[in-house]
Amino acid sequence: xxxxxxxxxxxxxxxxxxxxxxxxxxxxxYRVFAVRVIRDAVSRTSPSFAYLQLMDMSRLDExxxxxxxxxxxxxxxxxxxxxxxxxxxxxxxxxxxxx
Numbered sequence: 001x002x003x004x005x006x007x008x009x010x011x012x013x014x015x016x017x018x019x020x021x022x023x024x025x026x027x028x029x030y031r032v033f034a035v036r037v038i039r040d041a042v043s044r045t046s047p048s049f050a051y052l053q054l055m056d057m058s059r060l061d062e063x064x065x066x067x068x069x070x071x072x073x074x075x076x077x078x079x080x081x082x083x084x085x086x087x088x089x090x091x092x093x094x095x096x097x098x099x
Contacts, residue, residue, distance in 0.1 A: 004060050004081035009067070010049040011075050012037065021050060024072060030063045031055035048075075051082065 012021065022035045037050040054063060060081055068079035 003057075004083050005053070005057065006082045007052040007054075007060060007064055007067075008049060008080045008082050009052055010078045010080075012048050012050055012077065013073050013075050014048060016072065018050075021052075021072075025052065025063075025067065028067065028070075030059060030067075
């Protein structure tokens, strides 16, 4: 079974800069490889979610549990593991073939 490679962080304040989010997460003990806050192409504001990769991928589960439920300004964050799409497609094909 393929494991998660990044985290999906949701309920981020709309005006939260990428670099602030990176620093906020690193202040909690997780070195960040990449952070990508998703923004609306027209307004350039965030619809409140970001993808996050850690330097140490073995800490993804721990980071999801630790960061989820914490407050960033007035927003309570939700954090989930992201499983790569090829694994999901492969799993769905196996389920269909078994049925």
